[in-house]
């Protein structure tokens with residue numbers, strides 16, 4: 001039997017439709033959500049993501065500004081722009097596309113964004129709130145995964161959830177969200193011994209590794225829900241996930257790449273931007 005494909009593109013369209021409806025109501029009260037997207041340098045993948053984010057803003061009726069800065073931009077200049085955007089009344093949310101060039105400190109950039117405009121939820125204040133379980137912004141990729149689980153009627157409560165990957169942007173916050181929803185959560189990483197056996201325990205397996213085809217069928221329990229958060233490019237330059245395609249035959253539900261967690265990530269960014277606009281206007 002082949003897994004049910006968890007369609008992130010279709011769910012995105014649905015959620016963006018309801019965001020647009022809410023934006024229209026907000027505009028009648030004189031408030032337009034606004035997102036500023038900053039990209040430093042010209043990484044081709046980042047350029048695709050930034051274009052997708054601008055497109056999503058348009059679909060949701062948002063105002064958006066894009067700042068494409070040259071790779072040589074100094075940290076001081078970048079922090080100066082962020083300080084200006086922190087003060088701008090048209091801007092509800094600020095996102096600086098990662099990675100930034102090596103001479104710029106990623107943490108300095110994250111720390112400079114006003115936590116109230118931190119729609120990525122990367123700022124330590126927001127990270128702390130997620131840990132405590134009382135948060136305004138949910139990190140976009142994990143939030144998108146939770147919406148996909150809900151849409152397909154998959155409740156993490158009491159289930160064995162295994163997250164492979166411990167990054168600050170995906171693995172760690174993903175684990176927290178599953179824990180808040182009463183999953184039994186195991187976080188695995190490159191030093192985990194007996195990784196395949198740990199993965200085989202999973203009722204819900206989340207792959208956030210960044211290696212094409214890393215999760216093979218022998219690592220998956222029959223009937224598991226498999227969430228693929230990886231965005232890799234194979235030898236032919238085709239976009240592919242962390243999960244080998246053959247896993248489809250073992251899983252009960254699985255997210256495709258592309259068209260699964262990726263579009264949902266951007267949709268959750270829109271949701272956070274709408275939320276930011278509402279919070280800033282006490283609506």
Ligand SMILES: Nc1nc(=O)c2c([nH]1)NC[C@@H]1CN(c3ccc(C(=O)N[C@@H](CCC(=O)O)C(=O)O)cc3)C=[N+]21
Pocket residue numbers: 048049052095096097098099120140231239257258259260261262263265266
């Ligand atoms: N400050 C910051 N915030 C981010 O949220 C952030 C970031 N930096 N840096 C890079 C990662 C990656 N990321 C993706 C978003 C959407 C797709 C996406 O739309 N994927 C589509 C198309 C993939 C393609 O064609 O390349 C899909 O999966 O169907 C992918 C990856 C956001 N990130």
